[in-house]
Amino acid sequence: MKSVESSEPSTPLVSTDSLSSPLRRKRKKGVAGYAVVSGYFVLLILFGVAPAIYAITLAFTASGGHFTGLTNFIKTGEDFRFLPAFENVGKYLFIWLASLVVIVLGLALMLHSIARRVSAAFRFIFYLPGALAGAASVLVWLFMLDPTVSPWRLFLGIFGFKNLGQTILPGHLPLIFAIIAFWAGAGGWIVVTYGALNNIPNELIEAAQLDGAGAIQTALRIKLPLIKKWIVFMLILAFAAGTQLFVEPQLVGEASLGLISPTWSPNELAYYFAFQDNNFNYAAAISVDLLVIGLLCAAVLVFRTKLFEVE
């Protein structure tokens, strides 16, 4: 949205035709926009919307295909693994989102206030861990967490952890997964937030400085309110990804030969129902639960912060 707006003034005024018929120009632009979006749109339908509709259908039916109302939701909700799984992910999300907002914003604001040349190097360093794709980064962490092979064994030893089993005790898991998520994902968000900060007109910051605002005041009163929408956008995506936590508990569970419950997170529970208990309808019900939670939180954030409003 921003880029479209900003490109407006730079439109070369070469053709009198364009001046005389702004409507036609607008339509042409629209077609190009649709063409660009269509690729994404097709994939979204195929791999996003269609599976979601399929999951919703499954969630309201039994294995024979007949309508069962809310039975699948009630049965899965009553399951003894349901609440603990949501509790686990809730704790994880609390740590992950809080650290995401505080540390990512802190680092991005710091980057933005130091010289551009230095910050390019920092941006690269922050982004680096994110270059390791999901499962690979978890594997790296498995080595970090196992005191018998970890380069941080001294540090782990301070906490009294002598083997992997002691490091990954149930109470430690939300924090561990949040650290992994932060390590893998925060760099990308720092770069995005930094980009958002760069969109703030220099005149505004200079004006604030002329009025006597220091670095902290400029950050809190000028920069943060102006990138509020980006922060909300980051929170929505991080929340959605966070509730779907799967790879981390699954891989750590496998690596520890089953010392973590195979249904630690709701997504794992859905997987367990589908492929261990052969109950795709229950699995779909949990997926729909996650979808609804994600949509509700996104809706609250979108409407409360007027995310899609263009001034």
Added chain:
Amino acid sequence: MTQFGYTVPTTWQGWQTLGEEVATQHPGYIVGSVGDNWDDDIYLWPSECHVDDVVKTDTIDINAADPNCTRATALIDPLIKDGAVTTDSVFSSTFGTTYNNKILMMVGPAWYGQYLFPGIVTKGDLAVADPLSWGSGATVTGEVGGGLWFMSSHVTGAAKTLTASILTWLSTSYGSQGISPGYPAYVADETPWIAGQQASGLYSNQIAPVFAKAATEVWSGWSPVPWSTDSVFGSTVVTGLNSGSTMSSQLAGFASQLADFAQSDGYTVVTTP
């Protein structure tokens, strides 16, 4: 064992006494491990602990307070405290280096021989002995691994015959059983499998009489169920041990989660005193 002047125990009580002696006389040596999720099969199953006993269709007996369960945990807890039984996983990356030639005894499945011990135990230093008994009653043991082959009811026609033949091959043929480190369930495969193990040079004594006898002593009170008893043992008991708790204090949690799984899969849970 000879070097330290010990004799191989024949009962669990004897094993514990010897474990205590090892802890005092030769610290660093171990007589067993409880660090893996299948250790319920190694300690609770041979003790005839009723936590996995399908007594009739869809009815399971789960009783953590069963004296057969508590006698096993009460026996092991002091050994864990003394260090004679380790809580390290036998497949942790450093088990081999930590316990290289420090395993005095180990209660475990036959597949430990080819799968775990090479590299930890010097070839020819390993001997096998009969499963431990509880002093009274018939000696029974557990088993780690194995499973059932299923054919889907959707398989029909010619595919049914082909599926049946591959299942027969997988479960009985020495062609498939002979390459596994696990003890063959099919009796006719036992002799060649044992001969192959003996020829590997890992064992210093004759394993045939020991293995063949133990294979007939697996207690039938642990049933195949749709959930993983081992996985529950891992996430309750082993996790508890890692946080400094005892096996005895984790039994109730273990059983209650097994009951949850059973009920969720449609079983009626009974508790036979």
